[in-house]
Amino acid sequence: MNAGRLWIVGLGPGPAHWMTPEATAALDQASDILGYGPYLDRLALRPDQRRRASDNRFEMERAMEALILAANGASVALVSGGDPGVFAMAAALFEAVERGDPAWRRLDIDVLPGISAMQAAAARLGAPLGHDFCAISLSDNLKPWDIVARRLKAAADGDFVIALYNPASKARPARIHDAFALLRAHKAATTPVAFARAIGRADERIALATLADADPDLADMSTLVLVGSSETRLIARGDGRPWLLTPRTYGQAG
Amino acid sequence: MNAGRLWIVGLGPGPAHWMTPEATAALDQASDILGYGPYLDRLALRPDQRRRASDNRFEMERAMEALILAANGASVALVSGGDPGVFAMAAALFEAVERGDPAWRRLDIDVLPGISAMQAAAARLGAPLGHDFCAISLSDNLKPWDIVARRLKAAADGDFVIALYNPASKARPARIHDAFALLRAHKAATTPVAFARAIGRADERIALATLADADPDLADMSTLVLVGSSETRLIARGDGRPWLLTPRTYGQAG
Numbered sequence: 001m002n003a004g005r006l007w008i009v010g011l012g013p014g015p016a017h018w019m020t021p022e023a024t025a026a027l028d029q030a031s032d033i034l035g036y037g038p039y040l041d042r043l044a045l046r047p048d049q050r051r052r053a054s055d056n057r058f059e060m061e062r063a064m065e066a067l068i069l070a071a072n073g074a075s076v077a078l079v080s081g082g083d084p085g086v087f088a089m090a091a092a093l094f095e096a097v098e099r100g101d102p103a104w105r106r107l108d109i110d111v112l113p114g115i116s117a118m119q120a121a122a123a124r125l126g127a128p129l130g131h132d133f134c135a136i137s138l139s140d141n142l143k144p145w146d147i148v149a150r151r152l153k154a155a156a157d158g159d160f161v162i163a164l165y166n167p168a169s170k171a172r173p174a175r176i177h178d179a180f181a182l183l184r185a186h187k188a189a190t191t192p193v194a195f196a197r198a199i200g201r202a203d204e205r206i207a208l209a210t211l212a213d214a215d216p217d218l219a220d221m222s223t224l225v226l227v228g229s230s231e232t233r234l235i236a237r238g239d240g241r242p243w244l245l246t247p248r249t250y251g252q253a254g
Numbered sequence: 255m256n257a258g259r260l261w262i263v264g265l266g267p268g269p270a271h272w273m274t275p276e277a278t279a280a281l282d283q284a285s286d287i288l289g290y291g292p293y294l295d296r297l298a299l300r301p302d303q304r305r306r307a308s309d310n311r312f313e314m315e316r317a318m319e320a321l322i323l324a325a326n327g328a329s330v331a332l333v334s335g336g337d338p339g340v341f342a343m344a345a346a347l348f349e350a351v352e353r354g355d356p357a358w359r360r361l362d363i364d365v366l367p368g369i370s371a372m373q374a375a376a377a378r379l380g381a382p383l384g385h386d387f388c389a390i391s392l393s394d395n396l397k398p399w400d401i402v403a404r405r406l407k408a409a410a411d412g413d414f415v416i417a418l419y420n421p422a423s424k425a426r427p428a429r430i431h432d433a434f435a436l437l438r439a440h441k442a443a444t445t446p447v448a449f450a451r452a453i454g455r456a457d458e459r460i461a462l463a464t465l466a467d468a469d470p471d472l473a474d475m476s477t478l479v480l481v482g483s484s485e486t487r488l489i490a491r492g493d494g495r496p497w498l499l500t501p502r503t504y505g506q507a508g
Contacts, residue, residue: 017279020369022271083369085376091384094499098489106492111377113369115274115337122339123365130345131397132405134388134414142503143385151386151412158408159401160388235352238360245348249396 004070006107008084008093009077010114011039014201018115026112027077034066035079043079059092067096067104083116087137087165117224118163121196124206126235126243128194128226131250132160138175139166145178152179156186161246162227167219176216176225183227187211192228192244195219206241208234258324260361262338262347263331264368265293268455272369280366281331288320289333297333313343317350321358337370341391341419371478372417375450378460380489380497382448382480385504386414392429393420399432406433410440415500416481421473430470430479437481441465446482446498449473460495462488 007026012018027033033045037053045051054062066078080089090111097104122129134155138148155162162183167176183191189212197205197220207218211227219225231250234242261280266272281287287299291307299305308316320332334343344365351358376383388409392402409416416437421430437445443466451459451474461472465481473479485504488496 012274017276018274018367020266020272020274025271083373085373085381085383087384090376090381091500091502094381094384094489094497095501095503097497098499105490111380113272113373113377115367115369116373119337119339119367119370122344123367126365127339127344127348129339130341130348132388132390134386134409134412136386144505147413147504151414154408154412154414155388157411158388158405160405160408235348236359243348243351245352246345247349248345249349250401251398 003108004073004075006066006070006076006078006109008090008109008111009079010083010088010112011042011079011081012115013082013117013120013199014042018120018200020112020114023112023114029075030077031075032069033077033079034062036081039079039081059089060096063089063093063096064100066093067100067107070107071101071103080114083114084111085113086116086135117165117196117199118226120199121194121224121226124196124199125194125226126245128228128232128244128246129161129163130246130248131229131231132158133163134160135163135165137165138179139169139172141169141171145175148175148179149182152182153186156183159229161229161232164225164227166221167216167223167225168221176219180211180214180216184211187227188230191230192232192234194226194244195223196226197223199224208241208244257362258327258329260320260324260330260332260363262344262363262365263333264337264342264366265296265333265335266369267336267371267374267453268296272374272454274366274368277366277368281333283329284331285329286323287331287333288316290335293333293335313346314350317343317347318354320347321350321354321361324361325355325357334368337368338365339367340370340389371419371450371453372480374453375448375478375480378450378453379448379480380499382482382486382498382500383415383417384500384502385483385485386412387417388414389417389419391419392433393423393426395423395425399429402429402433403436406436407440410437413483415483415486418479418481420475421470421477421479422475430473434465434468434470438465441481442484445484446486446488448480448498449477450480451477453478462495462498
């Protein structure tokens with residue numbers, strides 16, 4: 001039997017110009033490409049490549065399918081939006097390895113990083129992540145609200161810039177409201193907030209607000225929410241949306 | 255006068271296969287390329303392109319030079335290691351815009367994101383950033399120790415995975431020791447720690463340890479340090495270094 005291999009491929013936020021050459025090369029070499037249907041639709045696959053689409057909810061099943069195929073000698077690309085390592089497929093894959101067939105631990109597995117949503121959002125906004133920041137996912141059904149609340153509180157205590165991933169889950173539509181209520185109790189009302197939706201795609205949209213005025217319902221499944229630190233501020237532009245800056249200094253008025 | 259333009263270009267961690275096509279295209283179009291000398295050395299510039307190298311310590315001067323050139327009609331690429339938005343050139347550039355010539359606010363400025371060091375490290379290690387995480391820079395001379403300590407404490411309170419950037423500064427060699435002392439007081443002795451050095455480059459090196467046993471002096475200027483959450487664990491491999499996993503679940507033993 002040939003030894004198979006498995007790449008966990010980061011596609012980035014959407015456009016081809018944000019996908020690394022490493023990811024492109026792996027997709028070219030793969031015999032089997034697995035992923036959420038809309039991600040696979042972005043790719044120009046050849047007729048000899050097997051396209052294996054699955055629903056976004058079944059990450060563990062998809063990870064196991066990828067491992068089984070690789071263990072049987074296939075060259076498998078398991079695709080992921082953004083960076084597979086950031087709230088995406090890499091964790092599901094290694095959870096499957098941990099629980100599954102011990103032979104999987106001898107497979108040749110590579111994670112290929114990609115541009116994550118917070119980086120695309122930050123690039124469009126200026127430099128909101130210019131100082132210490134944290135990233136918190138609100139959508140994970142596997143994570144109790146207590147730990148989300150503990151982390152939001154800690155992020156406020158540490159005065160981090162906060163990137164909120166997956167702010168609007170169909171299963172838990174109130175979570176983003178609860179998160180804003182908690183942050184409003186711990187951070188200044190004037191803290192800048194950005195809603196960055198589908199950055200890099202045709203329906204890209206950015207909205208800026210203050211923490212006090214922000215409408216959490218602006219966040220849908222394709223939105224990355226950034227909440228500033230006490231140092232984050234706007235830079236007015238002659239025309240167009242202001243830039244958002246979190247400077248490298250701390251405790252010195254700009 | 256022609257309107258100039260300015261790209262703040264993320265080169266990623268080093269190898270060409272981690273640089274986005276967008277970054278490559280901007281470098282091709284630029285008349286003037288500014289950056290830290292070793293970063294410029296990675297690029298194959300044409301004879302008609304002006305190479306403007308400067309020392310890594312002079313980020314603000316380099317940002318101002320880029321803005322002046324763009325304001326005078328040049329097509330300027332200001333290059334940055336990793337992602338310009340993550341502890342890199344974007345913040346310095348927008349600080350310069352904020353303080354400088356009001357005409358700079360009308361310039362066409364684009365930030366082009368790149369793969370940051372923590373993503374390259376995570377990709378090599380498995381899925382250490384699979385759950386909520388934060389990123390803290392230890393090197394910034396502009397940041398008082400009090401805020402670093404406050405953020406390390408908050409990161410421990412929130413049980414985040416912690417990515418430490420710039421752990422070893424010539425000006426402040428003791429900071430990484432102070433940071434480990436603080437984390438040891440607030441996190442379990444068995445917490446996995448990874449030292450990921452120069453990932454993607456010829457001298458790439460990874461070391462794993464526990465928080466209790468880790469030697470902070472393993473971190474040099476090219477090292478990204480990852481400190482796990484209470485959920486981060488190792489997955490043994492038949493051969494080779496274990497993978498590092500922070501699962502999507504919380505509070506459930508694997």
